[in-house]
Amino acid sequence: MTIRNAFYAQSGGVTAVINASACGVIETARQHRDRMGSVYAGRNGIIGALTEDLIDTGQEFDQAVADLRHTPAGAFGSCRYKLKGFEESKAQYERLIEVFKAHDIGYFFYNGGGDSADTCLKVSQLAEKMGYPLCAIHIPKTVDNDLPITDNCPGFGSVAKYIAVSTREASFDVASMSATSTKIFVIEVMGRHAGWIAAAGGLAADEKRDIPLIILFPEITFDQERFLAAVDEKVKRYGYCSIVVSEGVKGTDGKFLADAGIKDAFGHTQLGGAAPVVAALVKNALGYRYHWAVADYLQRAARHIASKTDVEQAYALGKAAVELALEGRNAVMPTIVRASDSPYQWRIGHANLSEVANVEKKMPREFISSDGFGITDACRAYLQPLIEGEDYPPYKDGLPDYVVLKNASVPRKLTSQFAI
Amino acid sequence: MTIRNAFYAQSGGVTAVINASACGVIETARQHRDRMGSVYAGRNGIIGALTEDLIDTGQEFDQAVADLRHTPAGAFGSCRYKLKGFEESKAQYERLIEVFKAHDIGYFFYNGGGDSADTCLKVSQLAEKMGYPLCAIHIPKTVDNDLPITDNCPGFGSVAKYIAVSTREASFDVASMSATSTKIFVIEVMGRHAGWIAAAGGLAADEKRDIPLIILFPEITFDQERFLAAVDEKVKRYGYCSIVVSEGVKGTDGKFLADAGIKDAFGHTQLGGAAPVVAALVKNALGYRYHWAVADYLQRAARHIASKTDVEQAYALGKAAVELALEGRNAVMPTIVRASDSPYQWRIGHANLSEVANVEKKMPREFISSDGFGITDACRAYLQPLIEGEDYPPYKDGLPDYVVLKNASVPRKLTSQFAI
Numbered sequence: 001m002t003i004r005n006a007f008y009a010q011s012g013g014v015t016a017v018i019n020a021s022a023c024g025v026i027e028t029a030r031q032h033r034d035r036m037g038s039v040y041a042g043r044n045g046i047i048g049a050l051t052e053d054l055i056d057t058g059q060e061f062d063q064a065v066a067d068l069r070h071t072p073a074g075a076f077g078s079c080r081y082k083l084k085g086f087e088e089s090k091a092q093y094e095r096l097i098e099v100f101k102a103h104d105i106g107y108f109f110y111n112g113g114g115d116s117a118d119t120c121l122k123v124s125q126l127a128e129k130m131g132y133p134l135c136a137i138h139i140p141k142t143v144d145n146d147l148p149i150t151d152n153c154p155g156f157g158s159v160a161k162y163i164a165v166s167t168r169e170a171s172f173d174v175a176s177m178s179a180t181s182t183k184i185f186v187i188e189v190m191g192r193h194a195g196w197i198a199a200a201g202g203l204a205a206d207e208k209r210d211i212p213l214i215i216l217f218p219e220i221t222f223d224q225e226r227f228l229a230a231v232d233e234k235v236k237r238y239g240y241c242s243i244v245v246s247e248g249v250k251g252t253d254g255k256f257l258a259d260a261g262i263k264d265a266f267g268h269t270q271l272g273g274a275a276p277v278v279a280a281l282v283k284n285a286l287g288y289r290y291h292w293a294v295a296d297y298l299q300r301a302a303r304h305i306a307s308k309t310d311v312e313q314a315y316a317l318g319k320a321a322v323e324l325a326l327e328g329r330n331a332v333m334p335t336i337v338r339a340s341d342s343p344y345q346w347r348i349g350h351a352n353l354s355e356v357a358n359v360e361k362k363m364p365r366e367f368i369s370s371d372g373f374g375i376t377d378a379c380r381a382y383l384q385p386l387i388e389g390e391d392y393p394p395y396k397d398g399l400p401d402y403v404v405l406k407n408a409s410v411p412r413k414l415t416s417q418f419a420i
Numbered sequence: 421m422t423i424r425n426a427f428y429a430q431s432g433g434v435t436a437v438i439n440a441s442a443c444g445v446i447e448t449a450r451q452h453r454d455r456m457g458s459v460y461a462g463r464n465g466i467i468g469a470l471t472e473d474l475i476d477t478g479q480e481f482d483q484a485v486a487d488l489r490h491t492p493a494g495a496f497g498s499c500r501y502k503l504k505g506f507e508e509s510k511a512q513y514e515r516l517i518e519v520f521k522a523h524d525i526g527y528f529f530y531n532g533g534g535d536s537a538d539t540c541l542k543v544s545q546l547a548e549k550m551g552y553p554l555c556a557i558h559i560p561k562t563v564d565n566d567l568p569i570t571d572n573c574p575g576f577g578s579v580a581k582y583i584a585v586s587t588r589e590a591s592f593d594v595a596s597m598s599a600t601s602t603k604i605f606v607i608e609v610m611g612r613h614a615g616w617i618a619a620a621g622g623l624a625a626d627e628k629r630d631i632p633l634i635i636l637f638p639e640i641t642f643d644q645e646r647f648l649a650a651v652d653e654k655v656k657r658y659g660y661c662s663i664v665v666s667e668g669v670k671g672t673d674g675k676f677l678a679d680a681g682i683k684d685a686f687g688h689t690q691l692g693g694a695a696p697v698v699a700a701l702v703k704n705a706l707g708y709r710y711h712w713a714v715a716d717y718l719q720r721a722a723r724h725i726a727s728k729t730d731v732e733q734a735y736a737l738g739k740a741a742v743e744l745a746l747e748g749r750n751a752v753m754p755t756i757v758r759a760s761d762s763p764y765q766w767r768i769g770h771a772n773l774s775e776v777a778n779v780e781k782k783m784p785r786e787f788i789s790s791d792g793f794g795i796t797d798a799c800r801a802y803l804q805p806l807i808e809g810e811d812y813p814p815y816k817d818g819l820p821d822y823v824v825l826k827n828a829s830v831p832r833k834l835t836s837q838f839a840i
Contacts, residue, residue, distance in 0.1 A: 073595065165724050
């Protein structure tokens with residue numbers, strides 16, 4: 001069998017465990033040196049391929065590669081750069097094949113969300129059309145958890161764990177303060193289109209800890225009157241209330257709450273910030289003292305509290321991608337297949353990219369309680385296994401010892417430039 | 421020796437480790453049942469004493485008390501209720517003694533910051549004046565780290581660890597995204613008057629991880645031009661920049677940045693939110709894409725990433741408080757005495773409350789770099805040991821198994837009511 005090289009790129013928003021997938025790819029490739037040559041990574045994602053700015057992962061010691069498993073964010077850099085349809089982005093697709101040819105890339109591993117699954121499929125189709133032999137494999141990754149077929153998406157379980165833990169901790173705090181001070185705590189979480197992350201806040205409460213929680217999902221149109229009544233009821237009963245608000249919540253006017261007219265000192269509308277809007281609403285209507293937090297990048301970068309399940313699955317998917325490639329599969333994505341909820345049992349499967357690209361997995365309505373402010377038992381049964389287990393990084397001087405790679409460049413072979 | 425009861429109360433903003441001090445108090449008292457009777461806790465702090473709303477900690481199993489060591493926030497409730505001078509708050513002070521008499525309280529443990537040290541001292545003085553025998557011991561606690569004499573204040577080390585870890589993680593994230601997207605990440609941290617917590621953000625960078633950081637301290641008047649120039653220099657050199665801003669930063673007009681004119685949809689000025697102000701400043705002047713986070717309660721409640729040093733010291737101070745009381749000490753506060761930086765060595769000492777009350781420990785200017793945007797080696801040497809070590813709570817179902825106590829009431833003995 002001919003030994004051909006592999007190209008790996010990270011795409012879109014990074015996560016606490018995308019490097020664990022990279023670790024799975026590189027370590028598995030190193031176990032198959034007789035069939036897979038160098039693993040080149042795109043510097044800053046697919047842009048690195050387009051500009052022939054490749055990183056030679058072969059320059060990294062085994063230990064550094066192993067350390068990727070416990071290091072958050074994108075070790076090779078990521079990018080937000082979407083390739084569009086064949087006609088519109090023809091030059092980009094052709095350039096990719098040109099760069100792949102120059103470096104004898106026979107395996108293309110693209111680690112990202114829905115858009116990158118679509119790109120991966122198109123690259124595969126173009127390669128076939130051009131008669132260039134290429135295995136194109138998509139490795140799922142997105143905190144949004146919106147890819148179809150796979151049980152869940154790596155990155156999501158760790159964000160879910162972070163939000164569940166943080167909501168529980170902050171709720172203990174506000175409960176302590178509520179007699180004379182803060183009665184309302186609002187935490188804003190990611191999720192423009194789907195409430196998966198917000199739902200994870202619901203795990204903060206359980207049979208032993210009866211925490212009064214209100215969750216605002218992007219799937220449920222924000223109804224100010226009903227919301228305020230629900231908050232007031234919780235405060236009157238428990239003395240306090242914790243509110244988890246998704247950044248994607250919209251009002252009856254169809255606008256994001258976060259854009260509901262907050263202006264900065266210069267009169268510019270502030271982007272982001274559903275939490276202060278919600279907190280101010282409660283304060284003005286009910287008079288309760290509040291605190292609010294916006295977790296933003298902290299939630300998706302929080303490798304220190306990553307879900308063990310998530311880390312294992314992210315690694316397993318990277319490993320499976322290489323194995324699928326070595327089996328000669330093309331235009332597929334390895335997936336997580338759930339065999340049972342409790343005990344949680346899962347295995348690796350795979351799906352054709354044609355079934356993955358441009359399909360968005362929404363939260364089922366039956367995962368949201370009938371009043372629209374909480375999660376159901378079915379949702380809890382789905383979410384709970386995904387936050388199960390801790391996988392602490394090693395620490396040095398009181399801080400996680402995250403690796404910074406050398407990221408040495410592969411010498412360029414092409415003379416042509418490509419403008420991004 | 422007569423067996424007399426003890427009263428314990430938590431005061432002010434709670435922390436990740438104030439319950440570890442409570443654990444130290446209760447466990448040590450239980451080891452001295454021959455000399456110390458019941459430990460009663462104030463429900464919601466000193467208000468519980470004033471209203472004779474006492475919790476019988478004797479109703480809690482040993483395991484539940486042990487679990488306090490890993491549970492954040494205030495297990496008995498805290499309050500923001502400041503007793504003023506003798507003349508102004510005479511009724512309150514006399515009421516405290518009345519309640520203490522009714523329940524044969526011979527030991528008063530007050531767990532809080534500067535204000536509660538002052539209250540503790542005044543209660544001690546009044547008891548003496550009234551001929552009521554009482555040992556009044558203050559147990560230090562404050563994330564603000566602003567108490568004098570003690571090397572540091574329990575609660576601070578864990579917040580410092582959380583902010584250092586979170587800043588490192590989010591910096592890895594923005595570094596990954598910076599080629600095509602976010603170049604600026606702003607995290608807002610607590611500290612209205614002192615920059616101790618903001619300083620901890622500086623620990624995110626070290627020799628192995630050259631993270632471009634700018635810290636905005638409340639001690640340094642915010643200079644917009646110099647700040648923007650510094651940010652631009654970092655972005656041009658590194659491709660991105662992380663900014664740690666204290667909620668207490670003020671501009672040349674003496675106003676908090678957080679109050680710099682942000683209005684909500686109703687035209688009310690928003691409280692809090694220095695981070696969005698700073699982010700918008702950068703965006704408007706330099707055009708860089710940004711993300712911002714406000715950690716708020718998450719930082720001080722984050723028991724999941726508590727500093728082991730902090731937990732040990734918090735427990736040791738609770739234990740020492742009981743031992744000092746049993747030695748017959750009065751109007752004192754156990755302290756942390758630093759014997760050396762590296763290796764960090766510390767022991768328990770104590771200070772007279774007359775030297776503690778109404779004295780605020782500021783960040784020394786030599787802890788802030790000459791440009792005003794970073795920390796010095798001296799600051800690092802002070803801070804680093806305080807975040808050393810991890811002390812993970814036990815987990816169940818993927819979440820920290822924090823205890824909720826029974827908090828059974830002590831039957832009331834007084835017929836008089838007291839209005840708060």
